[in-house]
Amino acid sequence: MDFSLTDEERHTRDWVRNFVQREITPLEPTVLRRERAGQPGISYDEILELRVKARKFGFWGIQTPPEYGGMGLSAIMTALIEAELGRTFVQFSFGGAADNILFHANESQKQEYLLPTIEGQRRSCFAITEPGAGSDLQAIRTTARQDGDDWVINGEKTFITGGADADFAMVFAVTDAEKGVNGGVTCFLADREMGWKSEPIDTMGEWGPAALVFDEVRVPARNVLGEVGQGFALAMQWIGRGRYLLPARAIGACERLVEMAMEHARTRETFGKPIAERQAIQWMIADSAVEIEALRWLVLSAAFQVDSGLDSRQAQSIAKLYGGVKANEIVDRVLQIHGGMGYTRELPVERWYRELRLLRIYEGTDEIQRRTIARNLLKGHSSIRGALG
Template identity: 40%
Template sequence: MDFGLTDEQRSIVETTRTFVEKELYPHEEEVERTGVLRPELAAEIRRKALAAGLYAANMPEEVGGAGLDTVTWVLYEKELGRASYALQYCGVPRPSNILLAGTEAQREKYLYPTVRGEKIDCLAMTEPGAGSDMRAMRTKATRDDGADGGWRIKGSKHFISHADEADFVILVAATGSDDAGRTQMTIFLIDLDTPGVAVHDGYRNVSHRGYTNSILDFDDVRVGDDAVLGEVGKGFELSGEWLGSTRLQVAASCLGRAERALELSAQHAATREQFGQPIGRFQGIGFKLADMATELQAAELMTLHAAWKVDQGTATDADIAMAKVKATEMLAMVADEAIQIHGGMGLMDELPLERIWRDARIERIWDGTSEIQRHIISRSMLRPLGA
């Protein structure tokens, strides 16, 4: 197996790293201090990301994206992951690839403008009473018996990332039950200025300052049949087909932050002296560095292997689940040890370590908790054995 990067991959990594260090790092202190990513700053970074060819890099070339294979995309996401989440998530948007499942008319209205940076999307799946259990959702879409037909939607979603600045929502709603009594879901594309749609401030959170989440209410919202993405009643399957890559994105982002924390720790251990020698020479510190590096490399190899399997068409849900659970839990360990190596200064906001440590906590929760990932992994092992 060839573990070397191609010239193109090295170029993408270098370009992305340079962009992160030049355009994102300088604004981290402001976002951390204020807890806000100014709209004008976000717009400025988006313009620069477009000019650098980094905007919507997760999309195929035929729709205006970079057309990266999955391995290269993971390397790109790792570099973006080194920076403050709000800056890299909002400043360098990667539109939801589920938009690729749309009709040509839907692509013209939603996908292409989003890839060009003219529109911003948000994805609404999670509800207060239905987190990991999607089939328990209560947001419902029912057929409109009126003359114009279409659908009427009622319900509420929460934890919707940056819905406050989005132009449209990719909404997952219940639209009936199958023969086994399981909820069937359908995905809708809805402009956020549609009558009956309301966007409310979400919750203040410990992780990722500057990142916002919103609550979306749908009060008898009426949309036409042309708002349906994919097939009616196939939303669960469509979500599973297109959205698995977000878990690899989380894993890759964790790799970038862990690498940054490890670099700072190694530098500190090599230059900070106590008792007449660099603290890295003490076994208590040296072994921490060794364990951090080992766990980081293991998580990176697992993530890249899952990405490679996606490109080969052989990836399973368990492959991606293992990458996510390993990378997110590795980041928690590396961030914690980095602070321990730095001592009291590790918790001061002069360094990015306290932010990395604080931000790491959410990664084991969103896009499927660690417990959900372990359920996926163990189920894949037991099902072939009849259990």
Template identity: 60%
Template sequence: MDFTLTEEQEMLQKTVRQFVQNELLPLEQEVMRNEREGRPGYTDDQIQQLQLKAKEMGFWGINTPEEYGGVNLGPFMTTLINIELGKTFIPFTFGGEADNILYNCTEEQKKKYLYPVISGEKTACFALTEPGAGSDAKRIKMSAVKEGSEYVLNGEKIFITRAHKAHFTMVFAVTDKETGCNGGVTCFLVDREMGWRSEPIQTMDDWVVSSVVFENVRVPEENILGELGKGFELAMKWITMGRVKISAWSIGIAERLLNMAMEQAKSRVTFGHPISEYQAIQWMIADSAVELEAAKLLTLHAAQLAEKGKDGKRHYASIAKLYSTNMVHQVVDRALQIHGGMGVTKELPIERWYRTVRKYRVFEGTDEILRRTIAFNLLSEKVKLGEFY
């Protein structure tokens, strides 16, 4: 495994880093001030304008295949970019992208769903989780009953990101109760106009999620994404890359926080000495640095496996997410401790990140389900210790 970057990769990484520093970090104080005064911190229009500015620099469709107008940088380079984007709490993503499973659209579906998402005309949401089926996604109960050339969908999804503004959803429903998840779950492309509704759920940070309710929503058979009964495979493909992305964000946040902690430690004086001279502080910094580097290697390994289509990519994505999200949870706690009273104020973004990273250990696979997955892969010998992937 060689993670040495090529000249082109280094250039791309530095360009994104400069974009974050020049365009995104300066917005943070304004966003925090707006939120303290009860106003929206940022608007979708602001994010779109930033995406257009990035487009002028060539950053558009960074992980979109060339045939769809993207540059297709691949999972490894995309992970490096997500690490840089993680260094700010401004929720920025480069435009010109679509969820990876939308490339399974038919040619007619691409015109209606894929192309509009890539161009920014439409927004999609991924709807798998249900009130009784979160970590145990195989227990989803939303039904899709065929009636003529249509399927009638009934059920509820929960904690769905972007559902409040999505034009359509990629929703997973049971089409064959006897077969179950291994052939009885199908993914459907369902326009909001077909009748589903979203209801917002308040969370501990600015993460916007909703419940999505289907009551006798009729969906044409031609709106099946992929193959009938193959929906669970699409869901796992989506979730695997989601876990790598969260790992990358965790690393970016931890790097920013560790830098803030070191600056504070060197400038804060108590009892006549900078607190950086005290061993208690030094150990917090050292432990954070070691854990951060370990998380980075695990995450880049998972991204490299995904890029090469290697066996074990889901296993190592699970390992990366489990370790990285727990790592950043520790780092933000130490950074807050080093900042003392200022760490809990809304003058700094630390308390905000404290709330944000806590949710990372819950969605896209809880700590517990990731441990279960890792243990199952090892005990069943789907992944063997000592072998390189």
């Protein structure tokens, strides 16, 4: 078992680390100031400018196949990159990406949706969650009825990431209620100009979800993604595309936070000594270090299974659950180490606090992950002995 990085992996990781330190981290004070003034922390134009800089060095389409101009990197390499990007709360990702299910588009759809999205000329959103149907896809109420050469969509979606800015949505609707989710749900490529509307949802963080309303929205039949009735399989493919990447980001965030805590502990004195010499503080730092290391290997193990073509769903759920819980425990400790100053907005700790809380909800709540993990074990789909059996 070789746990070392290859020269290529190390070089790629180090380049991203330097890019984050040089180009993104210096933006944090400005981003904080804008957010606290009720403005977007970083504009899309600023993100595009950063992406252009990265592209000059070949960083474009991290997981996009080379035939589409991407790097086609492995899951392990992608996890390493995400960990480095997680060391800043500035919401940045490298360009050249598109939702994995868009690659199921036919040739005409690829020209109209996939390729412009990869190039950053179009922006998409994945619209499946509804007010009464979060993780329960069988509870979807949005419908699509066929009318000549069109499908007419009615319904509402909620907490849609990027929904306020997207110019087209991959929207899932019931096309045959009698068949249920397996055979009765279809995915449509719906342009905003076809009539759907969005409304931003104000949250405690800065990820900016939106509610989408479809009121007699006409979508031409040529805009069915995949096949009619096969939307559930596409939805599962999108949801399972990389849950390990969320806890991968948490690794970087937790590393940065603990570094901040250690720096503060070395300089903050109580009763004549730095608090770094207090056992209570040392134990918080020690526990955090152990948990970060455990999370690192859970994420890399899940990524390894993805690269090996194994069924990685159990490993990804474990990493997602552990990462969300431990990231929240760690940021809480870091705030505690900073004392009253950590609770103020003078330091960015509270910003991290709000950002990391989302990890326990986004792309499958803690409860859903526990349900998945337990069911896989109880039904014999996974072993308590792990991937090694």
